[in-house]
Amino acid sequence: MNGFLEYVPGDSLLHRLNPVTKIVFAVLFAITCFCTSNIFFLCGMLICGIIMAASCQMLRPVLGLMKAVLAFSVILAVLLLLTSPSGDVLVELPWGYIGTGSIMAAVTTIVRLEAAAIPLFLTFYVTKMTDLSNSVVKVLHVPYKYAFTFASTVHFIPVFMNDMKSIMEAQTARGVEFDQGGIVNKIRLMVPLCVPLLVSSVRKTNSAAIAAEVRGFNLRTRESGYKQYPFSAVDLVVMLIAVALLVAVILVP
Amino acid sequence: MIEFRDVHASYDADIKVLDGVSFQIQDGEFVAFVGTNGAGKSTTMRLMNGLLKPDAGVVLIDGVPTTQLKTSQIARQVGFLFQNPDSQICSNTVREELLFGFKALGEVGPDAEARVDGVIKEFGFDPDDDPFLLNRGTRQLLALASIVVLAPPVVILDEPTTGLDYKECVKVMDIIRRLHEAGTTIVMVCHDMEVVGDFAKRVVVMSQGGVVDDGPTFDVLRNPQTLTRASLIPPQIVDISLALPLVDERLATSPLAFANTTDEMQAAIAQEVC
Amino acid sequence: MIQIDDLTFRYRESEHPVVEGITLDIPDGCFVGITGAAGSGKSTLTYAMNGIIPHCYPGDFYGSVTIDGMDTCDVSLTDISQVVGSVCQDIDSQIVTSIVEDEVLYGLENFGVPHDQIEERVTEALQSMGIEDLRHRVIASLSGGQKQKIAIASVLALHPKVLMLDEPTAELDPASSRAVFQLLSRYAWEHGTTVVVVEQKIALLSEFADMLVIVDGGTIRFADEPRAVLAHSEELLKLGVNCPRSTTLMNRLAGVGLYEGPVCCDVQEATSALMEVIA
Numbered sequence: 001m002n003g004f005l006e007y008v009p010g011d012s013l014l015h016r017l018n019p020v021t022k023i024v025f026a027v028l029f030a031i032t033c034f035c036t037s038n039i040f041f042l043c044g045m046l047i048c049g050i051i052m053a054a055s056c057q058m059l060r061p062v063l064g065l066m067k068a069v070l071a072f073s074v075i076l077a078v079l080l081l082l083t084s085p086s087g088d089v090l091v092e093l094p095w096g097y098i099g100t101g102s103i104m105a106a107v108t109t110i111v112r113l114e115a116a117a118i119p120l121f122l123t124f125y126v127t128k129m130t131d132l133s134n135s136v137v138k139v140l141h142v143p144y145k146y147a148f149t150f151a152s153t154v155h156f157i158p159v160f161m162n163d164m165k166s167i168m169e170a171q172t173a174r175g176v177e178f179d180q181g182g183i184v185n186k187i188r189l190m191v192p193l194c195v196p197l198l199v200s201s202v203r204k205t206n207s208a209a210i211a212a213e214v215r216g217f218n219l220r221t222r223e224s225g226y227k228q229y230p231f232s233a234v235d236l237v238v239m240l241i242a243v244a245l246l247v248a249v250i251l252v253p
Numbered sequence: 254m255i256e257f258r259d260v261h262a263s264y265d266a267d268i269k270v271l272d273g274v275s276f277q278i279q280d281g282e283f284v285a286f287v288g289t290n291g292a293g294k295s296t297t298m299r300l301m302n303g304l305l306k307p308d309a310g311v312v313l314i315d316g317v318p319t320t321q322l323k324t325s326q327i328a329r330q331v332g333f334l335f336q337n338p339d340s341q342i343c344s345n346t347v348r349e350e351l352l353f354g355f356k357a358l359g360e361v362g363p364d365a366e367a368r369v370d371g372v373i374k375e376f377g378f379d380p381d382d383d384p385f386l387l388n389r390g391t392r393q394l395l396a397l398a399s400i401v402v403l404a405p406p407v408v409i410l411d412e413p414t415t416g417l418d419y420k421e422c423v424k425v426m427d428i429i430r431r432l433h434e435a436g437t438t439i440v441m442v443c444h445d446m447e448v449v450g451d452f453a454k455r456v457v458v459m460s461q462g463g464v465v466d467d468g469p470t471f472d473v474l475r476n477p478q479t480l481t482r483a484s485l486i487p488p489q490i491v492d493i494s495l496a497l498p499l500v501d502e503r504l505a506t507s508p509l510a511f512a513n514t515t516d517e518m519q520a521a522i523a524q525e526v527c
Numbered sequence: 528m529i530q531i532d533d534l535t536f537r538y539r540e541s542e543h544p545v546v547e548g549i550t551l552d553i554p555d556g557c558f559v560g561i562t563g564a565a566g567s568g569k570s571t572l573t574y575a576m577n578g579i580i581p582h583c584y585p586g587d588f589y590g591s592v593t594i595d596g597m598d599t600c601d602v603s604l605t606d607i608s609q610v611v612g613s614v615c616q617d618i619d620s621q622i623v624t625s626i627v628e629d630e631v632l633y634g635l636e637n638f639g640v641p642h643d644q645i646e647e648r649v650t651e652a653l654q655s656m657g658i659e660d661l662r663h664r665v666i667a668s669l670s671g672g673q674k675q676k677i678a679i680a681s682v683l684a685l686h687p688k689v690l691m692l693d694e695p696t697a698e699l700d701p702a703s704s705r706a707v708f709q710l711l712s713r714y715a716w717e718h719g720t721t722v723v724v725v726e727q728k729i730a731l732l733s734e735f736a737d738m739l740v741i742v743d744g745g746t747i748r749f750a751d752e753p754r755a756v757l758a759h760s761e762e763l764l765k766l767g768v769n770c771p772r773s774t775t776l777m778n779r780l781a782g783v784g785l786y787e788g789p790v791c792c793d794v795q796e797a798t799s800a801l802m803e804v805i806a
Contacts (some may be wrong), residue, residue, distance in 0.1 A: 007625050009665060130629040152623065158667070159619055163340070169304050170341040174399070175328035175357040192343050199385060200339055204620040210583050211621040214608040215682070216637030224636040226645050289700045291670050390565050416697055418564040418727060420767040444700050447772060484702040489730065489772035489794050496798045504805070515776050519783075525805050526785060 005124040005154055012056035013234070014126045019135040021235040022127055026119035028242035033116035036249040039104070042111045045245075049118030058125045065121050066114055073113040077106035129154055134225040144220050152208065156201075163200050167193050254279055255301055255331075255407065255440075260310035262296055270296040272462040273310070280406070283439045285453035285470070287446070289484050292459040294442045298409050301440065303327040314407075325358060332400035332408045336415060338392040341399070348373065348380035350395060354403045372402045376428075390421030397425060401432065408432060410441040414448055426452055450474060450488040450513065458483045471513045490518050528689060528721045529553040529576055533590035536571060536580055545571045547745045549590075553738070556719045558712055560732030560753075563742035564767030569725050570616075570693060572742060575599070576723060577691045578607030595688055609638065612687030616694050618671075618678045627653075627661050627669075631681045638685060652684035655714045657706075672703035679707070683714065690715070692724045696731065704728060708735045730771040733757060733792040741768055754790045773797035780804065 009015075014022070033045055053062040080102065082093065087101025123132070133147035168178060171193065178186055255278040262271040271293050278284055286294045299305040300312050303319040312319045314330055335341050344350035351372060355365040373380050376398050384395055393413070400408060413429065414422040422445075430452060433439045443449050449456060449470065456473040458466040466479040473479055474487045475495060487495065494512045498505040507525055512518035531551040537544040546568040553559055563569045574580040581588045582604040592599045595610045615621045624630045631649045640648060653659045656676040666674060675695055682690065690711075696704035712735045715722045726732050732739055732753065739756040741749040743766045749756045756763070760770040760778045770778070773794050780786035786804050791797040 006667065007665065009663070128625055128629065130624040130626070130633075148623075155623065155625070166335070166337070166340045167343070169299075170333075170335050171343070171357070172304060172324050173302055173328060173331075173333035173335075174341075174354045174403075175325040177323065177325050177357075179324070195385075196339055196341075196343050204617065207615055207617050208620040208623075210579055211613075211615050212623060213583070213604055214577065214579070214611075214613045215634040215685075216605060216608060218603075218605050219639060220637045224639065226632050226636050226642055289702055290672055290698075388566055416694075416727075418767050419764075419769040420564055446701065484700075486701040486705065489797075490776065492794045493773060493776070493798050493801065496794070497801065500798065500802055501805075509801075509805075515772055515779070518776055519779055522780060522785060522801065522804060523783075 005121070006158060007128045008058065008061075008125050010056055010126065012126070014052065014056045014122065016234075017238060018229050018231050018235045019127045019131045020139045020229065021231070021238050022123045023132065023136065025238055025242045026123045028246050029119045030116035032242075032246045032249050033112050035246065037108055037112075038249075039108050039111065041249065042108060042115055046111055046115040046118070049115055049122070053118060053122055056122070056126050058122060061125060062118060062121055066118070069114055069117045070110065073110045076113070077109050080109055081106045124154070131227070131229070134227065135229040137222055138225055138229060141222065144222070144224075148212075148217070156204070156208075159204065160197070160201055164193070164197055167196050254313075254315055255438075256311075256313040256316075257297075257300070258311050258313070260300060260307045260312060262293075262300060262305060262307050264296075270462055271300070271307075274459075274462075274464055275310075276457060276464060276467060278438060278440060280438055281433075281436055283433045283452065283454045284441070284457060285449045285455070286440070286442045286457050286459060287444070287449060287483070287485060288459035288465075292483070293462040294459050295411060297459070298333070298411055298440070298442060301409055302331040302333045304333075328354075328405075329358065329403070330405055330407060332403060332405035334397055334400050334408065334410045334413055336411045338389075338396035341396045342384045342392060345383060346380065347378045347382045347384060347395060350384055351399050351402050354399055358403075368402050368404070372398050390417050390424070393417060393421065393425060394428075397428060401428070405437075407438040407440065410439070410443075412442055412444060414443065414445055422448070446474070446486060446488045450491065458485065460484075475513075488513075490515055494518065528555045528557070528595060529723075530593040531572075531575065531590070532593070534572075534575055534592060535589040536575060536586055538571075538584060538586045544587075545745055546575070546742075549745075549747055551740065551747060551750055553721060553723065555721060556715070557721055558715055558735060558737045559721075559723045559740060560736035560738070561723065561725045561740045561742060562727065562729060562732060562768055567742045567767075568745040569742040571745075573691055573693055573723060573725055576689075577611045577613045578602075578604045579613075582607075609685075610687060611689040611691055612682035612685050614678050614682050614690070614692045614695060616697065618674050618698075621678050622666055622674070625665055625667065627658070627664050627666055627677055630666060630677055631684050634681055634685045640685075648684045648686075652680040655683055656680040656710055671698045672700070672707070675699060675703075675707060676710070679711070686718075687720065689721045689723065692722070694725055694727065696726065696728060704731060711735075729769060730793070733771050733774065741766060743767075753792050757792060758790045777801075 033042060053059050081098055084102050084105050085096035085099055087099035089097045089099050091098040129151045133151040136142045137144050137147050172178060176189055178189055257274050257276050260271055260274045263269045274297065286297060288294055300307060303322060303324055306320050319327060342350055344353055348369060351369045355361050376394060384392060413425055417425060426448060429439060453470050456470045457464055458473060458479055460483040465482050466473050466476060474491055480487060491513055494510055498510045504510055508521040509525060512521045531549055534549040535544050535547045549572065561569050561572060575592050578599050581600060594607060599607055622630055623633055631652055635645050635648055653662055656679055658676050658680060661673060666677060696707055708731050711722060736753055738750065739753040740747060741756060748766060757770055757774045760775055763770055773791055777786055777791040777797050777800055788800050791800050
């Protein structure tokens, strides 16, 4: 069982890479996706991402997250479709038209967002949050406070989701029907539940802050981390691939 | 009546929690489910009010499988007190909180108002209090009251006394006893064996997703095999009563070896000494 | 180890002091159990002993709390934390990492324990809680009892002189609760650590603590060895503290003149005392 963006132990090549390599690769990969509008290239990137997910048995969770990204990118795509008239006219609109170019732009957006997102998600699934924050502090000199804030936020997502689940269950047990009616009904029913969720999250974050402080949070420096994160030849190769991809899309029109 | 027929259940399709559980609970019973953390007790409770559906087997409420009932229909039959009252309370005043269930079921009206007023009086609440400013014990009582107000024929309690001090615990258990005496079926998960011994009439022992023992409270709590198998620690008086004949065989037939409560034990000792 | 002198504390948002005129001396290496009804001020009392008061909650603080020679008002919370290790009530919010080993490492790294000692400290802390086999597991997949042991191990690794726990067994079944107390008391005995634990389960405190502190209405009613405190079972009941049943039984027998020995704190003591009564 694993929650949203939670580390899944494993021993694949991706698991073993240096955390810094993974995050840098993922970021460069995403930037690359945004630097090109070549649909064939983007599809290639998407397939690469899926292969990477498969290589560390993360296909299932990644596909789940892809669905979420799809929902989001479809909204964007529809907006694009309606507002970027280009190519041969297909449908006339009062303020313009939908053309073959608009469809192309919409599809490109969907593929681009999906392709860019996969390695980022994957990084969280194959890297312990602690390793990620410790290594960016050590190697990239990110201030520890920021790294810790980010790590805690991600760490608390499943905790809050769990809280929300038990709050909803408690209401269901009293006859509230979350499963009936449409999304509007569901949201209407969920609004009053935000109060108990807020109360419990404020309490939790507060005690988490105190707990971290009594365990010496304020003393932590860049040298504190015990584990070392050496770079291997493989890391170098992976980094080079990422840079090469980026350079390629920038140079090749 | 609630019936489990060879129920299997799991979370997220891969983690098996229940592995073939069967039992029946008749109307008006007071049953305690005991066992270690992770034995499957909470899962059993969630199956009982339809929050979870079985992978295999059936859970029947008055003969109808939970899979054929809407959660709101089950809510009318089975009240559920969660371990943490904070996940349940969501209104701004005590009165609104007590009315919440009626609103959810679409039964607001003079009858509901009258029930709410009755419960406020019975529990001694201030109807205008803000639930979030009450202390833990009172919030637990409010959560219990908001179930009681709907008068479901069955009430399930998931560790009703956890986190409460002794006085609060007595208060909560007193209300539960009165509910039971008024004919409500009580099913409770409880770790406090003294509470189980004091209140439950029947005990179901769970271990690793299965039922290992089921019977009248003290028959179960006095069974050494059950205690070992499910890592249970019996109520202290039972513990003493079980230990005495082990120290001195001649006590095996004395009333000491059968005393379950402090009163019984005291009487047995007085008799033994005289 | 801890001296509390005439401590009174009022939270900024409340009208009345939560603890008032508390004086308590906790000797080195003592296993102290604190209990009392809800709202009696027992948690506030522990906050005063690990520096969370006055450092995290604003309010009026009178009197003094001295830990290992430091006045808690004069030093920072971080300084106090080097002496007092605290395990919070809500374990889920205490845990900052996803893997058991990293959780134990966290405090060690922060407090700058030399890197050549770290491995030994981690192993030792995990062993003392009996969870060496969980070292590489994902914390989210473990049970409440296991998580509690991890939270304790991660604090023990820091070698605190005082270990402070707020209701460590609230979420645990009786067998795991007892296991936690056994491990704690063995560790404290081996290392000479002072342990302060707030707990509702009086039976566990009676069995394991050297000193039992009963808090009521913000003041200390009793602070003595369990035997001496439990002798007042009637009075304790009025304060909302229930004695273990074995104690109640023997106190009752003493009341009717059937038993004359010392107060019994657990089942074993009561059983052997009863054998004498019957003989």
